[in-house]
Amino acid sequence: MRSTLYLLFLSLLWGSSFLWTKQLLNYFQPTTIVFLRCLFGMIALLPFLLFSKVKLDLKVQPKFLLVVALAAAIPWNFMGFALQGIDSGLSGILNATTPLFAVLFSIVLLKIKPLRNQIFSLLIGFIAVVILMFFSGQAIGSQFSIAHALLMFGVTSCYALNSIFVNKYYTTVPPLHLSFWTLAIAIMINGPISLLMEPKAMLTVGTPSVFLSLLVLGSLSSGLGYVIFYVINSASGPIFAVMVTFIVPFVSILLGVIFLNEPLHIGIAIGLPLIVTSLFLMNFHSIKFRKVVESAPGKFDDDFS
Structure with missing residues (x-):
């Protein structure tokens, strides 16, 4: 029950990230949003790092930094630019194609x-x-640009490549440390660029609407969100944790309709169920295996102990 509540809360946080990013685009350029988002996320993550029993390794290779840059520093810039030309609901649905790109890259690479x-x-x-x-291009009242929509595939491609490389080379790195470096490298890359482009951006952070957006998007979604995900993964397993991918698009659509007056059109009515079906098929063999293990727990003990 607790894991289910965590999952729903995480889905709300990650599903709302498109809404908050869209709101912040009224004040900042995408690069500044990424910098501030990660800065707020790092502040939320620091207490967990301080009380962690595993010491943080500050000696890292450039290849590792490039891999973690694929988790936030690069794709969140793509997302910011993409949301300048498409609805937040559509971006949430397209974001759910990450597992599809992960399989495609696994086949190719x-x-x-x-x-x-x-x-x-x-x-x-x-x-x-x-x-x-x-x-989406035909719907009345829908914000849509094919170029901006394609940028979302840059986002999902980065996420997919990050997942592949982490699973291949960095499985021994503690999840909390991966989260730290993900946010840290994004701050180091986007910070200087943001200061050059918008030197007075920090003066706007205290505005109530801006601070609230950054608090949820940065501290909760980007900082605590990683911690919650790994707690779910540890308590209930990766198959249960990946269910967040199914729920996030529904959250992004709902919030976009309620707060941004984005339209519900036939493309969403047809496309979203197909995406969910696609994700289910993607994980079908894992879900089936999990049910077999749960029905006969002793049968696989020797193989996986």
């Missing part, structure tokens, strides 16, 4: 042979994206 359900998942996901793109 790692030469992993895909399962049948993953092939069907990629096909359905592709059809869903085409439908979403087409109807």
Whole structure:
């Protein structure tokens, strides 16, 4: 029950990130938003780092910094620019294609042979994206630019590559430390650029609407969000934790409709269920395996102990 509540709370935080980013675009350029978001996230993360039993390793290789840059520093800039031309609800749906890109890159880069359900998942996901793109461009009251929508695939590609490289090379790095370096490298990259582009940006941070947006987007979503995700992953396993991917698009659409007056159109009605179906197929073999293990817990003890 506790893990379910954590999952719903995390879905609300991550699903609302598109709304808060959209709101902050009224005040800042995307690079400044990334810098402030990560700065607020780092402040929230510091207490966990201070009380962590595992000492933070400050000697890291450039390759590692590039990998963690793919988690925030680069994709969150793409997201900011993308949201200048598309609805937040659509961006939330397109963001859910990350697992599809992870499988695609695994096939291309790692030469992993895909399962049948993953092939069907990629096909359905592709059809869903085409439908979403087409109807979003036709819908009355919808903010849509094909170039900005394509930027979201830059976001999901970065997330997918980060996931692949972390799982391949950095599984021994504690999740809390991955979170620290993800935020730290984003601050180091985007901070100087932000100060050059918008030197007076910090003077706006105290504005109530700006501070609230950064508090949720930075401290809660980007800082505590990682911690909550790893708590869920530890308590209930990765298959349960990945369910957040299914819920986030619904949250982003709902918030966009309520707070930004974004339209609900037929593309969303058709495309979103297809995306959810695609994600389910993507994880079908893992869900099926989990059910087998739970029904006969002693059967796999020797293999996985």
